[in-house]
Amino acid sequence: MEKYTFRGDTINCKKKFCDEASKKPSGANMIEEVVMKSNERGRLDLPCAQSTVIEMKEGFTGLNFTLPAPRTAAPNMIPSVYLPSCLKSKSRSTSKVVCTYYKDKALFQGGSSDAVLLDDIVGLSVENESIKNLSEPVRIRFHHSPLPTNHSRRCVSWDTRQYIEVNWRYDGCETVEIHDRETECSCNHLTYFAILVQVEQKATVRHLKALTFITAVGCAVSLVSCLVLFYWLCKRRGKKTQISLVHRGLVVAIFLLCLFFILTGALANVGDEIVCKITGSLLHYALLSTLCWMAMEVFHTFLLIRKVFNSTLPPWIFYLGGFGLPVLLVGILLLTGDIYGKRSIVPSDDVNNTYHMCWMLKNEKSLLAHYIINVGLLAVVVSSGSVMLFVVVREIRNRPDWKKIHVAFLSIWGLTCLFGTTWSLGFLDFGPLSEAILFLFCIINSLQGFFLMLRYYALEQMKKKDRSISDGSSSGSSKQHMLQTHEKS
CATH class of the missing domain: 1.20.1070.10 (Rhodopsin 7-helix transmembrane proteins)
Incomplete structure (x- = not known):
């Protein structure tokens, strides 16, 4: 009928999803859940994150790989991750692990006011499992610009399943300063990891x-x-x-x-x-x-x-x-x-x-x-x-x-x-x-x-x-x- 007009507008679903996720405290969890529930394997691109879905099968001996990154990112500045063999559950024949690289810090605002997060954030999770107290740690290696001598760098983690608000914590991770442009985080659990930089007021x-x-x-x-x-x-x-x-x-x-x-x-x-x-x-x-x-x-x-x-x-x-x-x-x-x-x-x-x-x-x-x-x-x-x-x-x-x-x-x-x-x-x-x-x-x-x-x-x-x-006097x-x-x- 002429009085009805139908128009079909295109919507960028991935961008809209990222916009909605960035407005919620658990936005990073939303992204990982969507990636986890998809049937995709390998690389998965979103405007706000780049994920890699890996299947750990029987006989998994560990894996060292470089995370996916935006096309504009410099190749030598992309984080790398080592997944130990103990990450594979013995009770399951296969386990799916999602490794996500976040270049946008909008999903992780909050925490200490006198410290600054570096741009790169890495999220690691295993399907339907909460991974803690690993016998062999996961290792995330970050690349960054040289920091001033009065700035300290520490590896931090944030478990959004335990803390509703952004709360970066030092426990569970060791910081290894490879050199002035490279820092490795050795952690015994899976969550979101980053480098926190703080100005040291040295005496x-x-x-x-x-x-x-x-x-x-x-x-x-x-x-x-x-x-x-x-x-x-x-x-x-x-x-x-x-x-x-x-x-x-x-x-x-x-x-x-x-x-x-x-x-x-x-x-x-x-x-x-x-x-x-x-x-x-x-x-x-x-x-x-x-x-x-x-x-x-x-x-x-x-x-x-x-x-x-x-x-x-x-x-x-x-x-x-x-x-x-x-x-x-x-x-x-x-x-x-x-x-x-x-x-x-x-x-x-x-x-x-x-x-x-x-x-x-x-x-x-x-x-x-x-x-x-x-x-x-x-x-x-x-x-x-x-x-x-x-x-x-x-x-x-x-x-x-x-x-x-x-x-x-x-x-x-x-x-x-x-x-x-x-x-x-x-x-x-x-x-x-x-x-x-x-x-x-x-x-x-x-x-x-x-x-x-x-x-x-x-x-x-x-x-x-x-x-x-005294000339010999005894006085x-x-x-x-x-x-x-x-x-x-």
Whole structure:
């Protein structure tokens, strides 16, 4: 009849389907279900995705293939997938697996606001099965442009059957950085996989190169000074006295600390993880031993000044406190695991030139151990050393020669190095003077062995001068008494 007019309009069904799927949270599932229910095998193209349907039959030994991609995609930028043999169910003669490549991220919007997905997303699913905890992982290799050095890349997955909203998760996948243009995801389940890129707010250190150079030079000078001082302490008359024992223990500990600090940077660059773990634990042991021997200096001075004991203590007590306690602490941390290894420090003026050292790792366990053991022991040594320094100064301030400026300075400076109070600068690294404090800390403490040698040399020179002035007098030198108050009762 003339009043009825029929018009037939063409509709792009695939495009309409993709448009509808992109508007729904489960749009990716819709696409995979349509592909799975079709009787197609091999490649299947949609405007929003490209799929490959593979049948796993009896005797399936695994398959490595390159995903289908849009015609405009560069061939060397298309992801590849390895399907392990354990993916084939033993209860079925054949299983159908769908591998889908999504170039459009519109189906996967959401998740972390401070991270960005790379363009390529791969979906893997097996017909009527939920695949988890594979004995051999599936491997998806992504190709991408080089990322800036302050960007981290992590493999992520999202199971839309478990999470309605987009929720990219790190668990279940390991990230293998092949090189700057290629990343492989090794995952023990099937779902949707992608690379999540996040800008790392790296903590940087200002003037790192200068601080490292200053500390290395100071440690080298202290190494030589400790060798000279140890020889003098062993050569002197009365070398078996208790005060000489304590001095030698501190000199050996400082020598080890400087030695391992010089070696840690070189070994971090050329050695493997095991070598770096051993070096880091030895450096930590040397640091703890230095602090413990400073505590022994304070303890022994307290005994001498207060005359707590009429007889000297057995040497093993000092060895146990100076060398034994650090062994126990480092041994416990080694048994705990994941404490020592390669530590990276980023200079603020050149973030691409990272400095590596063998030390405590940057994780929760290492941070807890650092605050409890390192900072705790340092606080004990500095506080007790400061108290003992005050007590010694009060004891000798009324001596006749104390009013001479150079004698007072040498006395206070020498005892400050012995008692470890110069390490208190580490607690002042904040505020507008933090950089100046940091330079002072590195200069003074790296040269500690050198300062101790100068102190001993000054004492020896003053002894010789006093002996020549007294002309054999048995009264002794007031200067010697004043400078060595912690060595004499």
